[in-house]
Amino acid sequence: MAAEAVGSGGGSPSSARRRLRIISGHLRGSGRAALSPSPCKAQGGPAGPAAGSIPKKRQELLKWNGWGYNDSKFIFNKKGQAEFTGKRYRLGGMVLPTFKEWIEKTFGASLEHKTTSRASLNVNDVPPSIVNEEFLQDLRATNISYSQDAEDRVFRAHGHCLHEIFVLREGMFKRIPDIVVWPVCHEDVVKIVELACKHNLCIIPFGGGTSVSSALECPEEEKRTIISLDTSQMNRILWIDEKNLTACVEAGIVGQDLEKQLGESGFCTGHEPDSMEFSSLGGWVATRASGMKKNIYGNIEDLVIHIKMVTPRGIVEKNCQVPRMSTGPDIHHFIMGSEGTLGVVTEVTIKIRPLPEYQKYGSVVFPNFERGVACLREVAKQRCAPASIRLVDNAQFQFGHALKPQVASIFTSFLDGLKKFYITKFKGFDPNILCVATLLFEGDREKVLQHEKQVYDIATKFGGLAAGEDNGQRGYMLTFVIAYIRDLGLDYYVIGESFETSVPWDRVLDLCRNVKERIVRECKEKGVQFAPFSTCRVTQTYDAGACVYFYFAFNYRGISDPIHVYEEIERAAREEILANGGSLSHHHGVGKLRKRWMKESISDVGLGMLRSVKEYVDPNNIFGNKNLL
């Protein structure tokens, strides 16, 4: 299962919903058919997958060497102005007049210095598919769809780490899956795992492909045939239980389809990781995902009621669908975060909620980051966090500012000017220090308004000024466009990535400052000639701490091996996080990228405990993606 959550994708729920409507419009079939109560019956013709938003041939809709949809990207138009193409997002078709200047100022990049990716995948470079004929015969007998096509295989050989995208643009992976299979139901998965055990092959589960932990990369030294088990065709909602507010869903469904289909029945899960357009339910489970609105709905571990997983040792599941049980350590916790090392999650029963009646965005400007963090801490203390509350630092605030589309009316621009005047001149906020919190409230109209007042009252105590709904909404937009921006940056010698951590409240400020400073210092030491863009935001609040998200990018002109330099700096930044009392990961997971710190993170004995589970469940390492352990 693919990891969820590269820092991109979701956007605001309402825009997501608008987006979904558009998408569903031009995709054949409707989601209705998916609500079939019958499980997959292998004989008599398969029940068949529902028509999801992402086709089986992913290349038809998605970029082969970058993030997201083919039709959506940042470009510089003929006038040299930045523009976002396509009609899927709110920003689509809009001109961003100040963006070019921001890029030039922030990165020292120039439009004249351009790198170009290969135009398309060169099939001849792709490692050949080596699959044993006996296995193929057995596979054909099961009627499960498969492919040995080079494009299909390359598409499932990577996630969205910087180095992976870089390889796609300029080189080729040394090892990729030999064959892609598309089971359409739990029973298909059982058959595939049995065959893999029989022929001693390696399975790497694939969900949405949004991993940012090198989790999908094939181990180079793997000599066995690698099967990429693509769960995307297992995407039906099997049933909805309105009395208990649960739904049983096949694990391959992607976030946007899940919400869309539940929405048609008036429900939602409320789980909205930033990658929800592409990432899958199974992937969320396998990486311990976290959603933007976890304050109301909870993280994946709070949402899951029941999990069915196919392992080489057999099927693991609980015997009932209850809110809690005391039967020894919770076996769900072996599964959640197992990153595809133990088996394939096939079906998940997940909590659902009625769709919220009312949503409202908001934003607050603080004189500085310290005050902002203090305010978030107080909000967390009073346990009155809205569905989402995020605090971006000044650099990210300016970044958001640069993404402001051209304003249509003079009146709006006049208002903007007035707002700016009020905040900087009248209230004395320094535009180079101030920072912004974005808010999203959800629920009954009345309660939302009440809640809103409570939060703004707290903010006032910390010197915060309400800064309007628009700014809030744009803040959330920033989250999903940033991954598209990376592809633009790559064209102009700018590489970057995001990474995250969780940290106790009292260390938030120190950690943010030290990590940013470490990045700047490492860049200097490693010969990066331009000051890096290193910025952070507090994206989740908890009783005891917060989740902090960093963006880091730099202009690599003049460096011969930018990816290596980048990785060394990212590694240093992670060391710094750990030294500052932060965690190895809040929700991206470990994959292969962060394995080296696992022992330090969970102790020798802890690692041994996980290993012994792996040894029992999968003694022949069929699930051999080498993640985590």
Add this chain to the structure above:
Amino acid sequence: MYSKELTSKKRDEFEDILEERRLSSDLRYAMKCYTPVIYKGLSPCKPNAIKTAVLQSEQVQYVIKQLAKEMGESPDIIQEEATEILDEMGHSMQLGAVRFFISFCLSELFCKYWSNIVCSVFLFQLQHAIQEHPVVLLPSHRSYVDFLMLSYLLYTYDLALPVIAAGIDFLGMKIVGELLRRAGAFFMRRSFGGNRLYWAVFAEYVKTMLRNGYAPIEFFLEGTRSRTAKTLTPKFGLLSIVMEPFFKREVFDTYLVPISISYERILEESLYAYELLGVPKPKESTSGLLKARRILSDNFGTIHIYVGQPVSLRTLASGRINLCPYNLVPRHLPQKPSEDIQEFVSDVAYKMELLQIENMVLSPWVLVAAVLLQNLPAMDFELLIEKTVWLKGLTQTFGGFIEWPDNLCAKKAVTSALALHSNIARLVNGHVVLNDKGEEDGAIGEIVFKRALAILMCGNYRNQLLNVFVRPSLVALALQMTRSFRKEEVYSCFSILRDVFSDEFIFFPGISLKDFEEGCFLLTKCDAIQTTQQEIYLTDKGSVIVSFLSAMFRPFVEGYQLIFRYLSKETREAFTEKQFVPGVRNFVFQLLEKGNTQCYEALSSDMQKNALAALVQMGVVLLIFKIITIEDPATGPHIILTVS
């Protein structure tokens, strides 16, 4: 560990800061426009605001609550106590006072009594450091003059003025104490290990200033003025306090700046000699200082200040320490540092002291003193010059940093050194002699005392050479003692000597072999020895050097033997340190009176304490008793060898 580069070029890096001062008025200097560079993250605040912040800090409040619970008292009472501690401790730096005190008074003094104050002009590094991260200034400590020397320097160069850790005894001096306080001194009690409240308040006070980047923090690693001009072994308490914010990642980095302040002539030279001989040190008092002023009618030569390159604590710590323990306990709880951390702090302390030593400036007189002490009671002037020049070459080979202008002829250098130190030695009929006689012949005790005084005073100058010479010299000593060519044997002897003298000289902990190799390297460099894989040979030229080097350290070898002898023969039961020092002193004094030893330096209380400390550290105090009684103590260095 030790820099091998020659330092002859360093001289070009110095600049006289009195020169300009002499040309303009003190008043104008005091009123000069002072806009120093400051720490980039500084949030400016008044001294009282710091005190309030300290009192209200979680750290101090935690200890207050703990103590209140344990003693069953109300927290208010303990809070009150904490406030009193803070008031006693806190500085109240005022620019006005600094201007008056530092620029006006000190300029006055400095200009009058010192011919030059010369400082390294590489201050831009310090300037850069002060802006980047919190800075800790770590000067050497040879004299009271050190206290405001740096403030004077930083003021002159428009750099942020430091706050300075001073001993509480200064507060006994009425006006001076308060003046120092206004000039940025804060006061710490000499010992407060057991007092948790005091420790918490003090540590938090220092850390608050550091975290805010309020001002550079200045303190003396040696803890007190070195009475012997040898660098004292470092104290770790304050250093570990200033390092903690980095360990806890409350700051990104901290710069440690080793600073060497070298005096051509030390203000307290005779005072120190008296003190070492057990004539009690006068309590710090204002009138004492005024009297000290009278001493100042003399010329005291040149002061050299070398501001070393700021050392990044982060770089030192990189890859060395596991910060995990700090992540598992709330940061405001007092936490005993782990063994790793303690070891690291100790390593850093030694490293900083070694850097101080490296940049100490040695005057020609230091060389003269070293030669003279090997040629008592009198030495031919020409021979002295010749030997001094020879020693100059050797010192430079060993990396010593000598202030001896290229164009200055040897005779002039020695003559002017003698002139500046005429209270110690003088030229009589073409011979140089120590001033070791009283006005008239007194009792034998009186004679011994006077002679000891002169030798200790002279010795305190020679001492400035010792840390530069100690590694090759201990190799030389080991060669003489073992009379062996086998490297292994020589090394094992070296290593014992190194352990025995571990409190006497500064060695980086735990790298005995490296020190040995360094010593051999330097001896090879001056052609004294040749080494093969297994063996060490003396060259023809080598015997002169080797015997000079071992003679240089002989007072210590013999002194330690006397002390061991005292321990083995004279004390049969447990004793306290208070009994120990006068006990040894009397013992040695009697031997000197009878003429049974010539080792006057064994009278030095410093040496006595160091010897005892080393023995205790090695855990051999008891062992020593047995072995020394077997050996004949008069036969020389072999005794120490047998300890092993």
